[in-house]
Amino acid sequence: MPNRILVVDDEQNARExxxxxxxxxxxxxxxxxxxxxxxxxLTQFNPDAVLCDIKMPKVDGLQLLHKARSEGFxxxxxxxxxxxxxxxxxxxxxAGAFDYITKxxxxxxxxxxxEKALETRQLKRDNAxxxxxxxxxxxxxxxxxxxxxxxxxxxxxxxxxxxxxxVLVLGESGTGKELIAQAIHEESPRRDKPFVKVNCAALSxxxxxxxxxGHEKGSFTGAAAKREGRFELADGGTLFLDEIGDVTPLLQVxxxxxxQQKEFERVGGTQTLKVDVRVVTATNxxxxxxxxxxxxxxxxxxxxxxxxxxxxxxxxxxSDVPALVAHFIEKYNDAHGKSVKGLAPGTLNALLSxxxxxxxxxxxxxxxxxxxxxxENELTSDDLPATLRGPRPGARPGDSLxxxxxxxxxxxxxxxxxxxxxxxxxxxxxxxxxxxxxKIQYRLKEYAQQDAGAPIASDEGSEPN
Numbered sequence: 001m002p003n004r005i006l007v008v009d010d011e012q013n014a015r016e017x018x019x020x021x022x023x024x025x026x027x028x029x030x031x032x033x034x035x036x037x038x039x040x041x042l043t044q045f046n047p048d049a050v051l052c053d054i055k056m057p058k059v060d061g062l063q064l065l066h067k068a069r070s071e072g073f074x075x076x077x078x079x080x081x082x083x084x085x086x087x088x089x090x091x092x093x094x095a096g097a098f099d100y101i102t103k104x105x106x107x108x109x110x111x112x113x114x115e116k117a118l119e120t121r122q123l124k125r126d127n128a129x130x131x132x133x134x135x136x137x138x139x140x141x142x143x144x145x146x147x148x149x150x151x152x153x154x155x156x157x158x159x160x161x162x163x164x165x166x167v168l169v170l171g172e173s174g175t176g177k178e179l180i181a182q183a184i185h186e187e188s189p190r191r192d193k194p195f196v197k198v199n200c201a202a203l204s205x206x207x208x209x210x211x212x213x214g215h216e217k218g219s220f221t222g223a224a225a226k227r228e229g230r231f232e233l234a235d236g237g238t239l240f241l242d243e244i245g246d247v248t249p250l251l252q253v254x255x256x257x258x259x260q261q262k263e264f265e266r267v268g269g270t271q272t273l274k275v276d277v278r279v280v281t282a283t284n285x286x287x288x289x290x291x292x293x294x295x296x297x298x299x300x301x302x303x304x305x306x307x308x309x310x311x312x313x314x315x316x317x318x319s320d321v322p323a324l325v326a327h328f329i330e331k332y333n334d335a336h337g338k339s340v341k342g343l344a345p346g347t348l349n350a351l352l353s354x355x356x357x358x359x360x361x362x363x364x365x366x367x368x369x370x371x372x373x374x375x376e377n378e379l380t381s382d383d384l385p386a387t388l389r390g391p392r393p394g395a396r397p398g399d400s401l402x403x404x405x406x407x408x409x410x411x412x413x414x415x416x417x418x419x420x421x422x423x424x425x426x427x428x429x430x431x432x433x434x435x436x437x438x439k440i441q442y443r444l445k446e447y448a449q450q451d452a453g454a455p456i457a458s459d460e461g462s463e464p465n
Contacts, residue, residue: 006047008038010056035059046226049076072225076117147317160307161187169282171311174361177282185238193237201243219268245285314356328367344378
């Protein structure tokens, strides 16, 4: 989208000449013959930069600058002044002008200063977006997980990221949908452009429409100045729409138009704006079911669902829990000035026995709490919430070991169930149970012989520890 320039000058020939040159340079330009007309264009056109003569009838350039700033406009002003009026130009700089040039106007100098001003404006926007993303980790190798389910997600995302395709990320709350969206952006050719995110469930329909598309001054109560929407801010980059399943039918229609035609109008505006934005959406709802129920537009669903990935809940990838816990301990040690080294025996077993309805987000909160409250350099089960120390939520009576069972039966149940929780990893099962890998391997061989009806050696003295 070309940068927009407003030229304000009461000298018609000078104004028209400058306008012609700027248009030849690829800018979108409008004119105004004085400060009063200039302010009207400012509110309607919302230029990126204003080239403004200081000395004009009615409302001069300095008055226009003061009025713009008092009304909340942050457009870049470059003032044009006669050689003998430098003091006025300096006053304009103090009032918030970006720079000034002197008459007679050197076109080359104008283009250089204009380019510098626009670069500065873009840098400020980029810095604002970077501040929002500070300390966040985006790339795939910073998303923790080695389970087969998560690796399958990564495989799809890696292939889709370099394209322009819209991606729909599905999954329960807390599974890391936003991290996947960020990774898609970072692995795409748009990585140097903005990554802008909007939580669609957090705003009312009116506020969300304004947030997405921007608004004109006075378009609704509280709209004191023109504002750019997230689609404009994300131009050239990626827009992440979280909780897309909560968008109202009216906004669904407007989103469909942007996806199809790459254009929209601000709230209360008539000017059609075009953008180049890659859209990634996420929801914890079953959108296909929402379509069947008539709550979500079928045509929008297919526009969003060009590529879809479903993040598995943590209860289905418990083999990732140890690595996630280690990551969060390191993270919260740094955040809170602690020095926790790891987990005391039995603590990991408690974490693996829990089903994590809040998924990775809940695990993160539990580990942070434990790190903050830890008295020792290892986390114990006493540092965990009571819900994790007691019986597993939803456990059936048969899930507990019944008094009267032999020690051999209890041990077999413990080993086999722990192996199931850690996806068959003998090393992780040994860590959970506090025994050696050799002993687990020995027992598995014994169970296999027993199940096959083979005789079992009774010499326990040769058994590994």
